[in-house]
């Protein structure tokens with residue numbers, strides 16, 4: 001699953017109890033997390049300027065230090081602590097550890113700096129951690145053969161991890177109850193969407209901002225072994241077990 005920075009601080013204790021219950025029922029969860037708002041807060045506190053190009057953070061060497069400090073440090077350990085408080089075992093990693101996520105620079109590096117696209121995921125490490133009974137918690141930082149670090153959008157990283165693990169389903173936990181569409185003047189959650197509908201909603205501006213990398217990662221995922229991607233709100237009761245075991249929650253993006 002992907003846990004977004006928009007919702008991390010607000011995730012109730014019951015979310016982690018639900019996660020533990022899911023693991024006990026035989027599901028093997030893997031978490032890739034974001035933390036965009038926390039990175040922005042720390043950059044502001046330190047007086048470091050940055051900005052976004054097409055939703056991706058402009059990442060200088062100085063910004064990269066802050067991204068790694070906040071994601072692989074504070075946020076990663078906060079999630080690990082909360083999972084442990086919830087009664088499950090958890091191990092935090094960043095994509096740098098064991099070269100878990102290898103990356104290459106995105107196309108427009110001159111403008112955007114050290115932002116990466118995933119080239120490979122070392123699934124063996126993740127599977128090894130799961131086989132030991134731990135829930136892996138992964139910060140979206142990548143590394144290349146020369147040892148250069150890259151800042152990777154967390155939705156993109158989560159999609160790549162899901163694809164390389166060949167999981168059945170990816171759950172995207174965010175701060176909205178799914179993809180919203182205005183119908184008869186009222187905002188409604190779409191129970192499911194096709195790739196064509198997503199493309200039309202991006203073109204019309206109905207899907208914008210932080211929802212764009214989520215749906216792009218989802219589309220990429222479902223072209224491989226991943227059967228469905230479900231976008232849900234983290235503060236709904238038992239959201240994970242409902243998404244995995246029952247359905248009928250959030251927005252499902254499925255293979256055609």
Ligand SMILES: Nc1ncnc2c1ncn2[C@@H]1O[C@H](COP(=O)(O)OP(=O)(O)O)[C@@H](O)[C@H]1O
Pocket residue numbers: 003004005006007034036173174175176178179180181206207208209210211212
């Ligand atoms: N059609 C849409 N339905 C729901 N949310 C949307 C839509 N289009 C854009 N969004 C925005 O996407 C946001 C979620 O993305 P983001 O803030 O990046 O979250 P996260 O930190 O969880 O990745 C929502 O809060 C909402 O503002």
Ligand SMILES: CC(=O)N[C@@H](CCC(=O)OP(=O)(O)O)C(=O)O
Pocket residue numbers: 003004005006033034035036037039055056057067115116140151152153154155210
């Ligand atoms: C390249 C890029 O933009 N990286 C993101 C990584 C964190 C992230 O994606 O966090 P959310 O999921 O909370 O948005 C960033 O620097 O904010």
